Amino acid sequence: MAKVQIKGAIPPMITPFKENGDVDYESHSRNMELWNESDLGGYLVLGSNSEAIYLTEEEKIEMVKLTVQKAKKGRIILAGTGMESTRETISLTNKAADAGADAALILTPFYYGGNMNDEALINFFSEVADNVTIPVLIYNVTKFTHINISANAVATLSRHPNIVGMKDSSGNIPQLVAFKSVITEDFNLIVGTASAWYPALTLGVKAGILALTNIAPDGCAQVQKAYEKGDHKEAREIYERLFPVNTAITATYGVAGLKYAADLLGYKGGFVRSPLLPVREKEKVQIKEILQKARLL
Amino acid sequence: MAKVQIKGAIPPMITPFKENGDVDYESHSRNMELWNESDLGGYLVLGSNSEAIYLTEEEKIEMVKLTVQKAKKGRIILAGTGMESTRETISLTNKAADAGADAALILTPFYYGGNMNDEALINFFSEVADNVTIPVLIYNVTKFTHINISANAVATLSRHPNIVGMKDSSGNIPQLVAFKSVITEDFNLIVGTASAWYPALTLGVKAGILALTNIAPDGCAQVQKAYEKGDHKEAREIYERLFPVNTAITATYGVAGLKYAADLLGYKGGFVRSPLLPVREKEKVQIKEILQKARLL
Amino acid sequence: MAKVQIKGAIPPMITPFKENGDVDYESHSRNMELWNESDLGGYLVLGSNSEAIYLTEEEKIEMVKLTVQKAKKGRIILAGTGMESTRETISLTNKAADAGADAALILTPFYYGGNMNDEALINFFSEVADNVTIPVLIYNVTKFTHINISANAVATLSRHPNIVGMKDSSGNIPQLVAFKSVITEDFNLIVGTASAWYPALTLGVKAGILALTNIAPDGCAQVQKAYEKGDHKEAREIYERLFPVNTAITATYGVAGLKYAADLLGYKGGFVRSPLLPVREKEKVQIKEILQKARLL
């Protein structure tokens, strides 16, 4: 049976919070209405940019339900359901599936990082994939986990019928090529940072789950469309224009910066949840300048 | 009001699991009966060696209750109640307090490590300490969190009336001295690895939360007793004899190794929870040899 | 005055040694005769793959002279002349210039890495460039130096009239794009690892100094030729076929592996200089297999 195919720019959706720290579901709905108007490949709810690590299980399931309800028909809904333990990961994934998620993006467990060798990761993802009701994608995000899954482990896991892809957020293109050289044809290799979007496309990658898509959905989509039409020059120009926004947000200001940029661009960024801190006044000025320079504002 | 004083060797207690992955509460009770017979300074439930990150909230509270019930009277019960979000940390800490914990050992949040600067950590611990019903200790364990709290942050936090100490598991003695030079007199600076136990004592540290205490409670206690009697030679000899056991378990075999050693030494180690893997046959042989060489077996 | 333009695949040439550890100049001459037959963009003598750090000043100058003498006319000769101190770097660079080198590839100083901030690196490269008789290129190779020059420093340095380019060996494509966005039009941004060769071309990079070029000069050149003809598919295919060779040699076996592969492919790899160790028998088998799989052998 062929694996589901994932294609296009996909936002790892921010989770807006109210000033008191509660989830602002209404603002999330509003954001989705806006994103629905762009030509996106689907949605990721409960990713790193969603502050999912700060959400309770109840909030997570609520966010999945709302996302499923609001999404434009036909768009795939990925839910970040990785927990540290295998049993909790299975449990949460099945709850997200019941809530309507189409597939699960599952973080490499990382607390006992020194023990998360190939064997442990292969066991973990296999056991999860064997016991959940929706397809599984591996989520490799070294920046947050300090784990970097090996090409050997990916080679094995890509052959599991219920493991259908991987999001690699390293931004490391040679590593992406190494992954590409060991996976099966129908395994969805997804790039996880806008910094690597254009070069990834030139190497045959078909989908990107990019923080930048939250605030520049059309730009992210156009890079791919132009590339696929054969207009490499235009694709690269948009990429190079948007690149500094991504670098600033991802590396310098984090989720709080992304949310402030969202506020400026007509979305509902909202508050971050503590212990994250909001951006300072000085940083706000810098974010504005970056957005203006990239002609987003 | 003076802060509570913590003194002695304290085991960060392992959590025994059954083969099916359920918590084996009975085995925990049995272990506590054995530890009660040694001259220990208290107990830590829900630490890193407890696989706390793999426990559900219900299991955590059950473990706290059982620990409180089984502990020899007069021994302090510390509970590891750190979560990633401030609000969940407060909630869990107060539940642990209601379950009988005397104080909370709270991990530095770490998922968004790049944003966990001094300001964020000071805010986090202050807000938690302001809103919980038991005293708070900071838990700095770079090995797992990739966060290393600064002496500046510790200086500020040590002055909060409800932040009463810190466990530093870095094993970095110069760093311990740096912390010591900035804290208040009644702030409990606790060393978090047996590798640093003897040198920490020579620098005035009074308590150690040491994985090794799970399997060598008497040895860990004796290092301190000998030191305090002025018998530095004996203290150092015990320390140097037990040191290789700690290095092997902490650095090489992790929690699974510690549990296997516990099984060998009459405790109930039990299974680890997935995705952790049990020790292999070859490693079992090595652990036996290490325990024999240290005259524990 | 426009800066010299560097283009094409350039081998960071291995330095063959005799069994007694002396430089085997004759073998170097033989290698150059072979490389002269391929369509290369020039030569780098005294790079990291040349074990330059193990050569005396006399040996270095001798290698430059021999390279100049043997090189096919019209090919640019780059010499790696970075030393830790500014004064020795200037001195060696001018000696290499006198020996015929066309430009100098100069390593970021790195011993006191904690002090090599933007200001120090800008001062260093500016002072060197002001005092040498040939153009200067920056050599950024984090793998060996644990220094990673910032885009800010590169922005400044690219405006110096005698600093004409940079070799970035990080393989980090997003970083390459960041550098590209701050440099002047005529500044030669050169990619330093074959792992990044094809994606770098798609981003407008014109030259690569690639260890792989030592043993697969035609393949490295063809990737670029095919790309420039618009045959992206062929370019990518050659790149993906050769990629595993590069990964194996660079990451796994190092210079000793590269030299053994050179021996197998008709070049004179020769011995490494101590403390480097030759490849073991088992590794030889693996290298052979990798070369066969890439259809080089």
Next chain:
Amino acid sequence: MAKVQIKGAIPPMITPFKENGDVDYESHSRNMELWNESDLGGYLVLGSNSEAIYLTEEEKIEMVKLTVQKAKKGRIILAGTGMESTRETISLTNKAADAGADAALILTPFYYGGNMNDEALINFFSEVADNVTIPVLIYNVTKFTHINISANAVATLSRHPNIVGMKDSSGNIPQLVAFKSVITEDFNLIVGTASAWYPALTLGVKAGILALTNIAPDGCAQVQKAYEKGDHKEAREIYERLFPVNTAITATYGVAGLKYAADLLGYKGGFVRSPLLPVREKEKVQIKEILQKARLL
């Protein structure tokens, strides 16, 4: 034949430079006259704090000769003669021996760090020790080399008749204990940072090569004297008083800060050699304050 025994506080002597960057031999002589008046265990010339990596071979030998000539009789002279290649290390060590050095402190080679495994380091130090005319000490300084020699390699090397000790500058006390547990009785384990001086003494270490000894020779010596008299409290007090000076200089300001402090305290610090930068005015104020707080100024 018993190995030479090394004991006491030893300064890794700074190398004063003139404003034009030339070595200021006269100032070095003046410094030595001052250090001769303190109760030191010997001298290290050409260490990391000597900017040895910036000296030519001629300057190095001249520094050794001058040190031998100026040193108080009976004090051991250690010379830092490590080079990247085995053959140059042997050559320089024998020249330093001819110039009067008593023993050589030899850096782990580090440029090809990924290849400097146990086997390579054991081969390197053994081959050097077999071919030089003075005893050899291993110099492990991860901060600069990014290499950390293993206890296994040290165990083997400590059994070589001409390898008489090791300076470990990691400041990592548990690692020091691990080294101590594998070496032979007569192998000189020397601590390489003042941050670890007191705890190292409590573990049986007899010598320290400490940057701080350049500017606080008496304090460094007194810590050991007090400890050995059994006055642990006094030893610890001096250590804790001087500790912040060491931290500031080593971690924050580097060699330039050490030299400025030397100038303030009556020694001849002199200029650093480029690419090192002198301390800024603001840093000068901070250094003064630190010295005043430690009652050195």
